[in-house]
Amino acid sequence: MNSYCLFGATGGCTNACLVHTLNAGFHATALARTPSKLLTIFKGNIADIHAIKDTLSNHDAGTTGTMQMSLRRPVTIDNQEICATATKNTIKALQEIYKAQPSTVLNKPSITVISTTDVSDVKEDVPFAFRILYHVVLADPHNDKKEMERLITENAGNGGSFRGSVIVRPSLLTGDQSVKGGQGWEKLRVGREDEPAVGYTVHRADVGQWIFEQVVKTGGKVRFG
């Protein structure tokens, strides 16, 4: 059975994907800054009331982007190159693994990333009413996504660090990761880079479920239509 490694699995779309992946019985590994957001396991005996109290009183929280006083760059994020950095580090880590264990080269992983609309050089995929928001307000995070996509495209396929790649470009995300929040992945309008499905918003739960259905379950063989 295939096994999956998820980065960013405490958040939105990827967390929804993780829930479906685990529910379906696949093996998954996650890298998280705060693992307790996913699951915390306390060692203890149910006959010990202190162990039960520790387990019941566990809480956590987290943050992301901030607004700043700039007309050209009103939205900034704590690490403006987080996606490119994560991709570079993943490629470097894989290359070190291949070097230390040459047999792993025969079983390279495929990579799937969540990018965004507004980064295509091929076709406009942002609805007219959202273009100022995307082209100006979100320019910095989108440059980061563009670089991430470039690195992945350059490093996937024959001779690359990844066996293959899937780049998912959702429109404006709504809702949280709760898998009950969406409309269901089958109702999504999905296009390709040369024929994008232009839309306004998409629920995180639906994006996560789409990735589960079209990538996790198929082993990366995305089907359209």
Ligand SMILES: NC(=O)c1ccc[n+]([C@@H]2O[C@H](COP(=O)([O-])OP(=O)(O)OC[C@H]3O[C@@H](n4cnc5c(N)ncnc54)[C@H](OP(=O)(O)O)[C@@H]3O)[C@@H](O)[C@H]2O)c1
């Ligand atoms: N907002 C939109 O409308 C929109 C539209 C299109 C695409 N996107 C992109 O879609 C992607 C998914 O968005 P989302 O809202 O579903 O996710 P999200 O809720 O923002 O979750 C982000 C995840 O990344 C993790 N993360 C961030 N920095 C990290 C670091 N340095 N090391 C390890 N983990 C780190 C977070 O972990 P913690 O729990 O530790 O914070 C969290 O699990 C994002 O890349 C977003 O930019 C967003």
